[in-house]
Amino acid sequence: MEIPYKIYLEENEMPKQWYNVRADMKNKPAPLLNAGTHQPATLDELSVVFCEELAKQELDTETAYIDIPEEIIGFYKMYRPSPLVRADCLEKALGTPAKIYYKFEGNNTSGSHKLNSAIAQAYYAKKQGLKGVTTETGAGQWGTALSMACAYFGLDCKVFMVKVSYEQKPFRREVMRTYGANVTPSPSDTTEIGRKILEQFPGTTGSLGCAISEAVEVAVKSEGYRYVLGSVLNQVLLHQSVIGLETMTACDKFGIKPDTIIGCAGGGSNLGGLISPFMGRKLRGEADYEFIAVEPASCPSFTRGKYAYDFCDTGKVCPLAKMYTLGSGFIPSANHAGGLRYHGMSSTLSQLYDDGLITARSVEQTSVFAAAQQFARIEGILPAPESSHAIRVAIDEALKCKETGEEKTIVFGLTGTGYFDMVAYQKFNDGEMSDYIPTDEEIAKSLANLPQV
Amino acid sequence: MEIPYKIYLEENEMPKQWYNVRADMKNKPAPLLNAGTHQPATLDELSVVFCEELAKQELDTETAYIDIPEEIIGFYKMYRPSPLVRADCLEKALGTPAKIYYKFEGNNTSGSHKLNSAIAQAYYAKKQGLKGVTTETGAGQWGTALSMACAYFGLDCKVFMVKVSYEQKPFRREVMRTYGANVTPSPSDTTEIGRKILEQFPGTTGSLGCAISEAVEVAVKSEGYRYVLGSVLNQVLLHQSVIGLETMTACDKFGIKPDTIIGCAGGGSNLGGLISPFMGRKLRGEADYEFIAVEPASCPSFTRGKYAYDFCDTGKVCPLAKMYTLGSGFIPSANHAGGLRYHGMSSTLSQLYDDGLITARSVEQTSVFAAAQQFARIEGILPAPESSHAIRVAIDEALKCKETGEEKTIVFGLTGTGYFDMVAYQKFNDGEMSDYIPTDEEIAKSLANLPQV
Numbered sequence: 001m002e003i004p005y006k007i008y009l010e011e012n013e014m015p016k017q018w019y020n021v022r023a024d025m026k027n028k029p030a031p032l033l034n035a036g037t038h039q040p041a042t043l044d045e046l047s048v049v050f051c052e053e054l055a056k057q058e059l060d061t062e063t064a065y066i067d068i069p070e071e072i073i074g075f076y077k078m079y080r081p082s083p084l085v086r087a088d089c090l091e092k093a094l095g096t097p098a099k100i101y102y103k104f105e106g107n108n109t110s111g112s113h114k115l116n117s118a119i120a121q122a123y124y125a126k127k128q129g130l131k132g133v134t135t136e137t138g139a140g141q142w143g144t145a146l147s148m149a150c151a152y153f154g155l156d157c158k159v160f161m162v163k164v165s166y167e168q169k170p171f172r173r174e175v176m177r178t179y180g181a182n183v184t185p186s187p188s189d190t191t192e193i194g195r196k197i198l199e200q201f202p203g204t205t206g207s208l209g210c211a212i213s214e215a216v217e218v219a220v221k222s223e224g225y226r227y228v229l230g231s232v233l234n235q236v237l238l239h240q241s242v243i244g245l246e247t248m249t250a251c252d253k254f255g256i257k258p259d260t261i262i263g264c265a266g267g268g269s270n271l272g273g274l275i276s277p278f279m280g281r282k283l284r285g286e287a288d289y290e291f292i293a294v295e296p297a298s299c300p301s302f303t304r305g306k307y308a309y310d311f312c313d314t315g316k317v318c319p320l321a322k323m324y325t326l327g328s329g330f331i332p333s334a335n336h337a338g339g340l341r342y343h344g345m346s347s348t349l350s351q352l353y354d355d356g357l358i359t360a361r362s363v364e365q366t367s368v369f370a371a372a373q374q375f376a377r378i379e380g381i382l383p384a385p386e387s388s389h390a391i392r393v394a395i396d397e398a399l400k401c402k403e404t405g406e407e408k409t410i411v412f413g414l415t416g417t418g419y420f421d422m423v424a425y426q427k428f429n430d431g432e433m434s435d436y437i438p439t440d441e442e443i444a445k446s447l448a449n450l451p452q453v
Numbered sequence: 454m455e456i457p458y459k460i461y462l463e464e465n466e467m468p469k470q471w472y473n474v475r476a477d478m479k480n481k482p483a484p485l486l487n488a489g490t491h492q493p494a495t496l497d498e499l500s501v502v503f504c505e506e507l508a509k510q511e512l513d514t515e516t517a518y519i520d521i522p523e524e525i526i527g528f529y530k531m532y533r534p535s536p537l538v539r540a541d542c543l544e545k546a547l548g549t550p551a552k553i554y555y556k557f558e559g560n561n562t563s564g565s566h567k568l569n570s571a572i573a574q575a576y577y578a579k580k581q582g583l584k585g586v587t588t589e590t591g592a593g594q595w596g597t598a599l600s601m602a603c604a605y606f607g608l609d610c611k612v613f614m615v616k617v618s619y620e621q622k623p624f625r626r627e628v629m630r631t632y633g634a635n636v637t638p639s640p641s642d643t644t645e646i647g648r649k650i651l652e653q654f655p656g657t658t659g660s661l662g663c664a665i666s667e668a669v670e671v672a673v674k675s676e677g678y679r680y681v682l683g684s685v686l687n688q689v690l691l692h693q694s695v696i697g698l699e700t701m702t703a704c705d706k707f708g709i710k711p712d713t714i715i716g717c718a719g720g721g722s723n724l725g726g727l728i729s730p731f732m733g734r735k736l737r738g739e740a741d742y743e744f745i746a747v748e749p750a751s752c753p754s755f756t757r758g759k760y761a762y763d764f765c766d767t768g769k770v771c772p773l774a775k776m777y778t779l780g781s782g783f784i785p786s787a788n789h790a791g792g793l794r795y796h797g798m799s800s801t802l803s804q805l806y807d808d809g810l811i812t813a814r815s816v817e818q819t820s821v822f823a824a825a826q827q828f829a830r831i832e833g834i835l836p837a838p839e840s841s842h843a844i845r846v847a848i849d850e851a852l853k854c855k856e857t858g859e860e861k862t863i864v865f866g867l868t869g870t871g872y873f874d875m876v877a878y879q880k881f882n883d884g885e886m887s888d889y890i891p892t893d894e895e896i897a898k899s900l901a902n903l904p905q906v
Contacts, residue, residue, distance in 0.1 A: 004464045005530040011457045077458040078542070078833045089531070089605075107560045109835040109870070151830040152542075171624075171875035177882045178829055376631055377604040380531050382562040417562070419872040422624035429630045 005088070007250045009081040015245040016068055018238045020057075021276040022348060023064035024283040027355055029234070029347040030322035032058070033309060038453055041319045049216060049318075050235075051226045053124040057235040064280075066238065068120075075119045075152060076242065079108035084250040084411075089378045091398070098401035100394060101256065102414040103247045103274065104381065109175070112339075112384065112416030113270050114145035114230050117239035121228040122149035131224035132156025136186065136211030139338025139386075140165055140172030141416060142230030147179035158225075160186040160214045164205035165338060172420050186211035193217050193315040208342055209328055213315025220317075231267025232312070232321070232346050240273020247411065248277045258289060260397055262412040264389035265293040265302065265360070266339045268346030274413040279352065292397075293353070293360040294389040296368070297437045299332035301325055301345045302353055302360035304443055309453040310344055320451055323350040326438075327446030333436035335365050336424030337385040343446075363392045364435040369428040371395050372418070384416035385424055458541070460703045462534040468698040469521055471691045473510075474729040475801060476517035477736040480808055482687065482800035483775035485511070486762060491906055494772045502669060502771075503688075504679050506577040510688040517733075519691065521573075528572045528605060529695065532561035537703040537864075542831045544851070551854035553847060554709065555867040556700045556727065557834065562628070565792075565837065565869030566723050567598035567683050570692035574681040575602035584677035585609025589639065589664030592791025592839075593618055593625030594869060595683030600632035611678075613639040613667045617658035618791060625873050639664035646670055646768040661795055662781055666768025673770075684720025685765070685774070685799050693726025700864065701730045711742060713850055715865040717842035718746040718755065718813070719792045721799030727866040732805065745850075746802070746813040747842040749821070750890045752785035754778055754798045755806055755813035757896055762906040763797055773904055776803040779891075780899030786889035788818050789877030790838040796899075816845045817888040822881040824848050825871065837869040838877055 022028055031040040046055035057066065068076075087100040105113035125133050132155050137143030143159040150157035159181050166173060166185035176183050186206045187194040191214040197204060204210075212229070219227035230236060251258060261278055263271035271293050281287040293302055301324045311328040312318040325344040326332075332341045345353075352358050365385070372388035374395070375381070383391060394412040401408050418425065427433045475481055484493040499508035510519065521529075540553040558566035578586050585608050590596030596612040603610035612634050619626060619638035629636050639659045640647040644667040650657065657663075665682070672680035683689065704711060714731055716724035724746050734740040746755055754777045764781035765771040778797040779785075785794045798806075805811050818838070825841035827848070828834070836844060847865040854861050871878065880886045 006464075008461045011459075075833075109829065109833055111872075148830075148833055152833070170879070171872075174875040174879045174882060175835060175872075178826055178835065178878050180830065373631055376562065377601075377633065380528075380562055380601055380605070382628060382631065419564075419624075419628075422627040425631050426623070426627045429627060 003086065003254045006083040006085045007254060008083050009246060009250055011077060013249055014076065014081050015242050016073065017065040018068055019241040019245055019277050019280060020060065020064055020066060020238050021279050022061040022234065024280045025351065027351055028061045029351040032319035032321055033453065035316060035318065035320055048220060049227050051121070051124040051128050051130065053127065054121060054235045057238055058233060069123060072120055072123050079115065080242065081246050082107060084247055087379055090375065093378050094395065094398050094402065096398040096402045097405060097407045098398040099407065099409045100398055101411045103243060103411065104414045105243060106381070106384070106414065106417035110141060110145035110148055111419060112141040112145065113240060113243055113273065114142045115148060116242050116273065117230060117236045117269065118145035118149040119152070120239040122146065122153045122155055125226060126153040126155055130155065130226055132158065133226055133228045134158045134215040134219040135228050135230065136160045136208060136215045138162045138165055138208045138341060140169050140420065141339055143181070144172060144175050145230070146228065147176040147181035150181065151179040157181040158218060159183045160188070160211040162186055162206040162208060162211050168423060169420060186214050188214065191217045207314060207331065209314035212313035213317050216313065216317050231269035232342065232344065234348055236269045237272035237276065237346060237348055240269050241276045243273040243413065244275060244277040247274065257409055258411040259408045260290045260292060260410045262292045262294060262390045262393050262410065264340060264386050264415065265295050265345065265349070266386065267342045268349040270413050270415045272346055272349050279357065282357065291358040292393055293358055294393045295360065295362050296335050296337055296340050296389065297362040297364045297435065298335040299326065299341050300362040301343065303362045306447050307350060307354050308450050310450050312344065320453065321347050323347050324353065326443055327449055329449055330446040336421060337365065337389065339386040340389065361393055363389055366433050366435055368392045369433060373428065381414065382418045383414060384418045385421050387415040456539065456707045459536040459538045460707060461536050462699060462703055464530060466702055467529065467534050468695050469526065470518040471521055472694040472698055472730050472733060473513065473517055473519060473691050474732050475514040475687065477733045478804065480804055481514045482804040485772035485774055486906065488769060488771065488773055501673060502680050504574070504577040504581050504583065506580070507574060507688050510691055511686060522576060525573055525576050532568065533695065534699050535560060537700055540832055543828065546831050547848065547851050547855065549851040549855045550858060550860045551851040552860070552862045553851055554864045556696060556864065557867045558696060559834070559867065559870035563594060563598035563601055564872060565594040565598065566693060566696060566726065567595045568601060569695050569726065570683060570689045570722065571598035571602040572605070573692040575599065575606045575608055578679060579606040579608055583608065583679055585611065586679055586681045587611040587668040587672040588681050588683065589613045589661060589668045591615050591618055591661045591794060593622050593873065594792055596634070597625060597628050598683070599681065600629040600634035603634065604632040610634040611671060612636045613641065613664040615639055615659040615661060615664050621876060622873060639667050641667060644670045660767060660784065662767035665766035666770050669766065669770050684722035685795065685797065687801055689722045690725035690729065690799060690801055693722050694729045696726040696866065697728060697730040700727065710862055711864040712861045713743045713745060713863045715745045715747060715843045715846050715863065717793060717839050717866070717868065718748050718798065718802070719839065720795045721802040723866050723868045725799055725802050732810065735810065744811040745846055746811055747846045748813060748815050749788050749790055749793050749842065750815040750817045750888065751788045752779065752794050753815040754796065756815045759900050760803060760807050761903050763903055765797065773906065774800050776800050777806065779896055780902055782902055783899040789874060790818065790842065792839040793842065814846055816842055819886050819888055821845050822886060826881065834867065835871045836867060837871045838874050840868040
């Protein structure tokens with residue numbers, strides 16, 4: 001069968017079940033712990049914060065396939081299947097014998113893969129009869145995705161947006177408002193934790209960890225609300241498995257055999273979603289792949305962090321998670337990949353990384369934007385800064401193949417578009433972008449405050 | 454055959470030829486006239502301004518099908534075929550018996566259909582051995598598209614961007630710069646006409662007509678450069694026929710029979726592209742359709758303009774075109790659909806309208822943004838303000854069907870996305886958007902300055 005330039009699956013080839021990679025893991029990811037008792041968090045405890053069905057998914061380490069409800073499949077059909085694209089203009093420009101494919105998740109208004117989990121979480125909230133949900137957003141992709149999902153199901157949506165993004169990305173904010181969301185800059189005086197942080201640090205421009213604490217507080221204190229999160233959690237990786245499942249179906253259909261699969265990694269939602277089904281095959285001994293997680297050198301949780309229990313948020317109101325972490329007090333420098341600035345990494349991916357099943361690489365942002373610009377000009381898509389981390393390493397790998405003559409098949413996740421990141425592109429265009437790599441001392445200092453578990 | 458929610462044609466079903474509707478028109482569109490002699494512009498005259506092959510296409514009123522060069526098909530495959538989507542969530546929300554489909558052209562980095570002609574024009578410039586091209590851009594969609602196309606073929610690209618847009622849309626400018634284009638705010642002191650206009654109107658924020666004059670001047674005076682234009686011209690409608698051809702192929706494949714086809718109309722590139730092949734069938738007596746052109750009430754060239762020869766630009770350096778026009782001195786109020794603010798309309802569409810083959814409707818921008826918001830929330834895509842004119846009328850038509858019980862099939866063109874139009878959305882979200890309709894006196898005054906032909 002001739003392989004089209006862009007592979008779009010038929011609607012009836014779209015996944016009808018999500019894949020839960022934990023079911024095939026021998027070493028299961030460590031459980032979330034109650035922050036007070038340090039005992040594994042129970043379904044009842046989690047259900048205070050999360051929708052019940054999502055709390056169940058969070059705890060389920062055994063069920064390999066979970067049915068995707070009809071309503072969610074209906075929504076997925078509005079923007080999925082996403083295309084698996086052969087980057088053959090890029091291959092030619094690089095002069096590489098490698099074959100490069102990318103799974104493009106940016107063709108929806110939220111501009112990223114985040115919508116895959118947003119719609120699932122909104123659905124379960126609606127099904128539980130809730131009035132609405134709360135969340136935080138940094139770069140704004142998750143907040144946008146959730147706003148769209150909530151508009152679709154008629155749910156109220158309260159977004160705490162990290163103050164610096166709220167001010168620097170007014171357009172992201174307006175997209176959320178267009179979808180009817182209520183957007184508050186964080187820290188705010190609308191929550192106890194927000195007021196406390198503002199008192200302590202009057203000039204703070206906020207952080208993800210702080211916005212999480214505010215969103216959780218409002219969810220727990222408001223009748224008919226729950227908190228939802230766009231990354232890190234097991235449930236999110238579960239929903240995001242649609243990315244990998246579609247990719248695998250497309251590869252199988254056209255006889256494409258990936259050698260290397262590359263994804264950017266912040267909290268892990270994209271990487272986990274893309275690699276999960278392939279990882280399943282690897283875990284079951286059916287195939288082998290090299291998986292590369294790419295993170296910013298400014299926030300290197302895999303490559304320089306510690307595998308330990310840590311707080312998920314600044315206010316320490318969330319359960320503890322065992323993960324590769326830089327410490328919950330770690331403040332990454334102001335790099336332009338806002339989606340990759342979280343201090344920790346998904347527990348599931350952390351375990352897989354610790355087991356040597358994933359490799360990781362950190363890259364500096366000027367080299368990331370150089371790759372982004374090159375990709376934009378050659379392949380026509382203006383990539384998000386986050387996604388461009390994967391592009392950087394895909395190009396590097398392809399150039400290695402040029403040296404060795406290897407005809408590797410490289411697949412990477414192009415998670416989104418950069419339309420709302422033009423301030424960053426402008427800095428790059430003007431030659432004013434810099435790199436910052438934290439010192440060992442900075443990281444050690446931040447790691448000194450891990451909880452004693 | 455079951456109709457999928459989104460119809461993506463197979464790559465081998467994509468058009469291999471453009472369709473030139475002029476070949477089937479009994480009353481041909483009036484020719485461009487030399488601005489000095491008032492005689493029909495010759496190939497030689499046009500070739501000073503335009504690439505030669507494009508000048509030929511401009512003048513060709515006989516050839517119905519023109520082969521699309523392989524290189525252009527190769528580029529089209531990077532972002533085409535575009536989907537024809539059933540708006541069934543919208544239908545349900547409206548409670549209409551009408552079936553609504555939209556052809557979505559926004560899934561590419563330029564964010565609109567403009568890329569279809571940009572890549573063709575860049576290709577012919579490259580083939581002619583030129584160094585580069587010049588153009589103007591208002592809202593920025595055309596400039597972005599052309600920058601992408603020029604980056605792909607390694608051509609220099611000089612864009613004159615209407616000053617008010619240059620300042621209000623810095624992100625559009627940065628996308629163009631990311632693609633390597635040279636962007637100058639217009640009027641500028643880099644051209645004679647620019648300096649003249651600046652002298653006359655020191656505080657002017659520019660206009661499309663003025664930017665066209667500057668771009669043409671630079672093209673004519675620079676060795677190895679030609680001028681390219683994103684709308685109005687016959688060649689542009691020819692290239693944009695891919696929209697209509699794909700739509701028709703998809704409709705035929707799945708037995709969809711459109712009754713009403715709706716497109717927004719500024720210079721006519723989208724409307725012309727979408728309806729051309731259907732119009733061909735109508736002209737040949739093979740089928741009948743209702744075509745509706747939708748224009749802003751603030752710039753109503755079809756509904757309130759005059760069918761006459763007029764200047765295409767402020768500096769009066771371009772050939773004269775016979776078209777529905779509001780007069781080349783007409784300054785539309787600052788509405789937010791920058792792509793629909795041109796004073797004139799494509800000659801081809803003007804002739805078809807004059808022959809009663811197209812109807813037209815004008816709509817006010819607050820009602821357009823209400824439709825945009827409704828569509829965004831229900832169908833998940835954040836539409837461009839321009840495209841939202843078509844959404845407004847598609848919704849109105851569907852609501853009429855609700856009253857009458859008619860099961861009409863409505864197809865409209867969703868030309869692009871609104872990611873760079875959030876200032877406008879913010880105004881609407883804040884309840885600060887207003888409407889402005891020019892008075893009869895204003896239009897009459899502007900029309901008093903038509904050239905004497």
